[in-house]
Amino acid sequence: MDFEGRVALITGSSSGIGAQIAIKWSSLGAHVVITGRDQNKIDSVIKTCESLSIRRPLGVVADILVESDVKNLVNTTLKEFGRIDILVNNAGYTLSIDFSSNDYIKSFDQMFDINLRSVQVLTRLVVPYLEQSKGNIINMSGRSGERAVPKAMAHSMAKNALNMFTKCMALELAPKGIRVNCVSPSVIRTPLVETSLGDKWIEFEKLCATIYPMRRIGEPVDVADAVTFLASSQSASFITGCIFPVDGGAQWTHRPI
Numbered sequence: 001m002d003f004e005g006r007v008a009l010i011t012g013s014s015s016g017i018g019a020q021i022a023i024k025w026s027s028l029g030a031h032v033v034i035t036g037r038d039q040n041k042i043d044s045v046i047k048t049c050e051s052l053s054i055r056r057p058l059g060v061v062a063d064i065l066v067e068s069d070v071k072n073l074v075n076t077t078l079k080e081f082g083r084i085d086i087l088v089n090n091a092g093y094t095l096s097i098d099f100s101s102n103d104y105i106k107s108f109d110q111m112f113d114i115n116l117r118s119v120q121v122l123t124r125l126v127v128p129y130l131e132q133s134k135g136n137i138i139n140m141s142g143r144s145g146e147r148a149v150p151k152a153m154a155h156s157m158a159k160n161a162l163n164m165f166t167k168c169m170a171l172e173l174a175p176k177g178i179r180v181n182c183v184s185p186s187v188i189r190t191p192l193v194e195t196s197l198g199d200k201w202i203e204f205e206k207l208c209a210t211i212y213p214m215r216r217i218g219e220p221v222d223v224a225d226a227v228t229f230l231a232s233s234q235s236a237s238f239i240t241g242c243i244f245p246v247d248g249g250a251q252w253t254h255r256p257i
């Protein structure tokens with residue numbers, strides 16, 4: 001399997017979708033870097049990886065918005081493993097706010113900083129090493145990047161820009177042998193949505209299950225499987241610049257979520 005011995009740096013791998021990708025790739029024999037801002041969450045994912053693999057993941061506490069942390073994340077990865085084969089730009093969160101709110105501009109900056117600017121900073125640092133390994137990049141977008149969501153306007157715009165970043169970078173890096181793709185999930189059961197929706201979560205999940213053609217919401221493993229396909233040089237060596245939906249067919253419905 002082409003994950004054996006590969007080095008994968010997955011941001012936001014201390015929770016949800018990122019954690020599931022790290023656990024899967026660790027079980028396939030990859031060296032994974034588990035990162036986020038909370039040491040306890042990192043340790044918990046490392047423990048799961050260790051129960052499935054002989055490889056010990058590297059844990060690095062880093063705030064992806066702090067450039068010195070990002071440099072340390074890359075340098076620590078290189079010091080430990082000497083190379084980087086796959087970068088997954090996954091860390092992110094969403095905020096809902098009215099355009100007329102006094103806090104709108106603050107939220108706008110937060111959404112672009114976490115979902116887009118941080119990706120530029122980290123990707124610029126990692127590309128030289130991906131060039132050496134002929135590796136690849138996966139960006140974590142979302143259905144909101146292609147759909148107008150007024151209350152989550154800044155988040156939608158940032159994810160839409162991430163889609164365009166994916167396409168431009170695919171063209172920029174193809175001559176260097178680096179593929180760049182993006183996944184676009186619908187609602188996936190993770191702490192992000194469970195926490196943000198609070199007691200409305202159960203009702204929301206039922207609504208999605210009614211609307212989505214596959215009659216269920218997504219699970220982190222659904223996204224991890226798609227990311228594994230795209231990151232694999234065996235299954236996706238001629239695929240670059242794609243926005244890959246993981247949405248149970250939701251993109252073809254005319255419903256609001």
Ligand SMILES: NC(=O)c1ccc[n+]([C@@H]2O[C@H](COP(=O)([O-])OP(=O)(O)OC[C@H]3O[C@@H](n4cnc5c(N)ncnc54)[C@H](OP(=O)(O)O)[C@@H]3O)[C@@H](O)[C@H]2O)c1
Pocket residue numbers: 011012013014015016017018035036037038041062063064065090091092093094114140141142143184185186187188189190191192193
């Ligand atoms: N769940 C969905 O329905 C859904 C749908 C479409 C797209 N997505 C996208 O999928 C990605 C992962 O989301 P998720 O649902 O798995 O959420 P999650 O369970 O809340 O995980 C988010 C991860 O991002 C990390 N993170 C957040 N802010 C960070 C920062 N400033 N510095 C470093 N790490 C940071 C978190 O770590 P700490 O908080 O510990 O720092 C955590 O590891 C996001 O980009 C999200 O937009 C999710």
